[in-house]
Amino acid sequence: MSTIMSPDGKRDQILQALGFSIIAIGLAVLLVTYFDASMLLIVPIALLVIGAYVMIALGVLGRNKNSWNTGEKKTGRILFFGSMLAVIGILCIANYVWPGNIVVLLALALIWLGASVMLMSKKANAFAASRKAVN
Numbered sequence: 097m098s099t100i101m102s103p104d105g106k107r108d109q110i111l112q113a114l115g116f117s118i119i120a121i122g123l124a125v126l127l128v129t130y131f132d133a134s135m136l137l138i139v140p141i142a143l144l145v146i147g148a149y150v151m152i153a154l155g156v157l158g159r160n161k162n163s164w165n166t167g168e169k170k171t172g173r174i175l176f177f178g179s180m181l182a183v184i185g186i187l188c189i190a191n192y193v194w195p196g197n198i199v200v201l202l203a204l205a206l207i208w209l210g211a212s213v214m215l216m217s218k219k220a221n222a223f224a225a226s227r228k229a230v231n
Contacts, residue, residue, distance in 0.1 A: 116146070121138065121142045124138045134192065143182070144182050145185075147182030148178070150177065176212055
């Protein structure tokens with residue numbers, strides 16, 4: 097049995113993402129049954145695990161170290177969407193544990209969104225200049 101791979105390797109990335117998503121759902125099912133919680137927590141736990149994976153493996157470790165400037169925007173987007181998945185999962189779990197605090201959770205989500213947009217809009221050269229001035 098042979099598979100046809102695309103020259104840019106996109107099929108490999110999609111299959112890896114699908115495989116990890118299946119692992120994350122399996123881990124969520126295990127955690128929910130172990131802690132004897134509601135089955136509704138499978139989705140937020142899976143979002144939290146997938147978001148952490150996207151941030152760590154794809155965003156931080158997966159970027160090309162030699163061409164920081166060319167992959168900077170892509171890395172920023174990957175980190176943003178990975179953290180967004182993790183924040184959504186955390187907020188849903190917090191709403192399950194402490195029900196009735198939806199207004200506070202939405203305010204925290206808006207604060208996170210504002211902070212992440214502010215950080216993404218800042219240029220990397222400004223961060224590098226501030227590091228050089230301190231050293």
